[in-house]
Each structure stands twice: as C-alpha cells, then as structure tokens.
Amino acid sequence: MFTREQSKWRQVLWQIPAIILLAGFVGICVNSLRPDSIPVVGDWSAKTSTAATTGENLAIPLAEAEKLFSAQLAVFIDARDEEDYARGHIRGALSLPWKDVGKRFPEIARDIPADKVIITYCDGEGCHLSHDLAVFLRQQGFENVWELVNGWTVWQDDNLPVEERNAVSP
Amino acid sequence: MEEKNSPYNKYAKRHPQIGFTGILYHAARWILGVVFIYASLHKILYPGAFAEAVYLYQILPDWLINLTALVLPWVELFLGIFLVIGLWMPGAVVISNLLFMIFMGALSYNMARGLDISCGCFSTSPTAGTVDIWAVLLDGMFLVVSLYLLLVTFRWVPARGSLLSSLTRRQP
Numbered sequence: 001m002f003t004r005e006q007s008k009w010r011q012v013l014w015q016i017p018a019i020i021l022l023a024g025f026v027g028i029c030v031n032s033l034r035p036d037s038i039p040v041v042g043d044w045s046a047k048t049s050t051a052a053t054t055g056e057n058l059a060i061p062l063a064e065a066e067k068l069f070s071a072q073l074a075v076f077i078d079a080r081d082e083e084d085y086a087r088g089h090i091r092g093a094l095s096l097p098w099k100d101v102g103k104r105f106p107e108i109a110r111d112i113p114a115d116k117v118i119i120t121y122c123d124g125e126g127c128h129l130s131h132d133l134a135v136f137l138r139q140q141g142f143e144n145v146w147e148l149v150n151g152w153t154v155w156q157d158d159n160l161p162v163e164e165r166n167a168v169s170p
Numbered sequence: 171m172e173e174k175n176s177p178y179n180k181y182a183k184r185h186p187q188i189g190f191t192g193i194l195y196h197a198a199r200w201i202l203g204v205v206f207i208y209a210s211l212h213k214i215l216y217p218g219a220f221a222e223a224v225y226l227y228q229i230l231p232d233w234l235i236n237l238t239a240l241v242l243p244w245v246e247l248f249l250g251i252f253l254v255i256g257l258w259m260p261g262a263v264v265i266s267n268l269l270f271m272i273f274m275g276a277l278s279y280n281m282a283r284g285l286d287i288s289c290g291c292f293s294t295s296p297t298a299g300t301v302d303i304w305a306v307l308l309d310g311m312f313l314v315v316s317l318y319l320l321l322v323t324f325r326w327v328p329a330r331g332s333l334l335s336s337l338t339r340r341q342p
Contacts, residue, residue, distance in 0.1 A: 008260045008324055015261020019252070023244035031217060031240050038218050042236040044225050081284040099284075126228045127285070 044126075058134045060146035062154050065119050069160070074117040077108070077137075079129035080152070090121065090151070091161040098122075098129040101136060109140070117144045121151020195322050198315050199253045202266055205312060206250030209292050213243035216294045223290030227276055245269075263316070263323045270313040277306045 031037045068074035069090075076093035078085045085095040096108045112118065118137060120130040127150070134147040148154070156162060213220040221239035224230060230238060245265070252262040273291070280287060280301050289299040291309075299305065320326075 011258070011260045012264050015258045016265055019248055019258065019261055019265060020241070020245060023248050024241045026248075027240040027244040030214075030244075036218065038221055038236050038239070040236055040240065041233045042221060044232040044235055084284070124228055126226055128226065128287070129285075 058131060058145070058147045059149045060119060062148065062158060065146075065148050065151075066158070066160060068117050068119070074119050075112055076148075076151075077112075077118060077120045077133065078152075079120050079122045079127075079133040084123070084152075086165060088152075088156075088162055088164040090155050091163050093121075093163075096133065098133050101133065105136075105140070112142070117146065118142055119146050119148050119151075121148040121155070123150065123152040125150045195319070198319050198322075199256065199259075199263075202312065202315055202319065203250045203253030206246045206253065206266070208250075210243040210246035210250060212293050213239070213290075214247065217243075219294035220290060223288060223294055226285070226287040227280060227290075228285070229276055229279070259323050263319045266316045267313070267320055270309055270316050274306065274309050274313060277301055277309060281306065 028040060031040070065074065069076070076090045078089045078093045078095050079098045081097050081099070082095060085093075085097070089095070094108055094111055096104055118134075120133045120137070122129040130147045130149075130151060134145045137145045217236075217239050220243065221236050224239050225235050246269070249262055249265055249269075252258050253266065277289070281303070285301065287301055289301050289305045291299060291305060293299065
C-alpha cells in the first residue's frame with residue numbers, strides 16, 4: 001500500500017514526461033505545418049547570427065584585426081562592462097560599455113583618432129554588445145567600424161597582446 | 171482512502187466548504203495558469219524570434235536552441251491549461267516549480283555576467299523587457315506561488331476547508 005503522498009509522486013513520474021512529450025509532439029507538428037517554420041536543429045554559428053540581426057555583416061577576421069593592430073592602424077573598443085574591461089582587455093583598447101554608451105560616448109569620441117579603423121569587441125560568440133556598438137558608431141558618423149566576433153576570447157586564444165589587472169601599465 | 175465513508179467525509183462532500191486556504195489554492199493555480207498561457211502565446215506565434223532570444227542567453231548548446239524554442243512554449247501552454255482546469259496537478263505543479271527555478275537561474279546568471287539581452291519572458295521582441303532585477307523578482311514571486319501550490323498539492327499544508335477543520339479532519 002502506498003500512502004497518498006507516495007502515489008502522488010508516482011503520478012509526477014508519468015505526468016512530467018507525458019506533458020513534455022505532448023508539448024513536443026504538438027510543437028513539432030505545428031511547426032512543420034506553418035509557412036514560417038524553423039528547422040528543429042538550427043545553425044547558430046556566430047556568422048549567421050551577426051548577419052541575421054541587421055542583415056549587415058560587420059565581422060572582421062581575426063587575422064585582419066591582428067594586422068591592423070600590429071601596424072597601429074586600429075583602435076579597439078571594448079563593449080563589455082567596466083569590471084570586465086578592468087580584469088583584462090586587448091592592449092590599448094578603449095572602454096565603452098554598451099549599457100553606458102549614451103553617457104560615455106561623448107568623452108570616448110574625443111579619443112578616437114579619425115584616421116584609424118575602429119574594431120569593437122566583447123566576449124562570447126553570441127555576444128551582441130560589440131555588434132550593437134559597431135552599428136551605433138556607424139550611425140554616429142564613423143565609417144570604418146568593424147566587429148571582432150567573440151573578440152576577447154579569440155584574441156587571448158591567439159596569445160595576442162593584452163593588458164590584465166595584475167600586469168596593467170595604465 | 172479508508173476514510174472515504176467516514177461520517178465526516180460524507181458530511182464534507184455534501185457541504186463543500188471553501189475556506190481561506192482553499193481560495194488561496196485555487197487563486198494560486200489560476201494565476202499561474204493564466205501567466206503560463208499568456209507567456210506561451212507570443213512565443214508560439216513567433217518561434218524564430220523566440221529562438222533568437224534563447225540563443226542570446228548563451229546557455230544551451232546550438233543544437234538544442236530551436237528544439238527548446240519549439241517545445242518550451244507548448245509546455246507552458248499545456249501547463250497553463252492543466253493548472254487552470256486542475257488536470258494532472260502533481261505533474262503540472264512540479265514542472266511549474268522546475269521551470270521557474272530554471273528561469274531564475276538563467277536570468278540571474280546572465281544578469282551577473284552583464285549580458286544586455288531581452289528577457290524573452292512574455293514577449294519575443296528584442297526591445298520588450300530586459301534581463302534585470304525586476305525580471306528576477308517577478309520570477310521569484312511566481313516561484314513562491316508555485317512552491318505554495320507544491321506544498322498544498324502534496325498535503326504538506328492543508329488546502330480545503332479552513333486550517334482548523336483540515337487539521338481536525340481525521341478525528342471526526
């Protein structure tokens with residue numbers, strides 16, 4: 001004999017899979033019938049997502065970014081929070097957190113040399129901060145603005161110059 | 171079960187009394203039911219936009235993103251309907267608690283790492299509601315209601331009748 005509570009937990013054991021299977025079945029059937037259906041397994045590589053949000057691909061390949069960095073032809077702008085920037089950033093990068101862009105942009109704008117390529121970056125393949133910042137800077141009149149997708153990670157993975165909290169020379 | 175025909179239960183069946191806790195219980199499941207149904211609609215209508223919102227959370231592996239965007243809104247819809255009509259309550263209440271905990275985790279995690287993304291909680295529009303402390307608090311509020319339902323469903327706290335009559339029910 002089961003107590004009432006035990007029999008309820010037994011019900012939970014079949015009801016949870018039943019609800020999920022029911023939802024999965026209906027969801028996938030409805031999706032296959034609708035004209036704007038999406039694939040059950042989608043392609044979410046960084047490139048497609050960057051192009052998808054604005055229809056414009058602003059991504060710059062890492063090799064290009066590195067070349068411009070070495071030739072000192074680019075200014076990098078970090079779109080992450082100040083704390084993330086303080087923990088570590090691409091050497092020489094300016095900090096312009098996307099969330100404070102309205103407030104901070106005027107002061108940062110003075111530091112951006114007109115003749116340089118602007119490369120924005122943040123962290124994570126799906127991070128849109130740098131893309132939004134690049135679009136914003138273009139709207140503000142800067143023409144040569146690009147985004148280094150997943151910038152902080154790929155830059156470190158390639159052992160390129162960084163400034164970190166314990167070894168910063170401001 | 172053995173008490174089904176006890177004099178008290180016969181009496182209670184003829185005179186169903188909805189006490190304060192009873193009203194609270196029904197109100198809780200209706201509120202959560204409506205919340206889940208409402209939350210599911212926009213996502214069911216725009217699966218592509220919801221998939222984008224799920225993607226931006228950067229928590230799930232790529233292959234799970236679309237599947238989640240297709241199935242989760244329907245889980246919410248069925249869950250909402252079941253909560254409103256009172257069907258499969260033990261399962262529905264446990265899923266409800268799990269979902270609010272998962273949402274809470276996802277929201278807090280992305281708030282902590284400072285991602286500027288839309289919540290995707292009630293609307294799939296990128297401009298409607300960001301992941302902020304209010305989204306976490308609202309989720310926390312629903313989680314409290316959901317936990318209450320869990321306690322009542324599993325008889326850890328009484329639901330029907332007044333608190334006093336529930337406590338004395340077994341000694342007619």
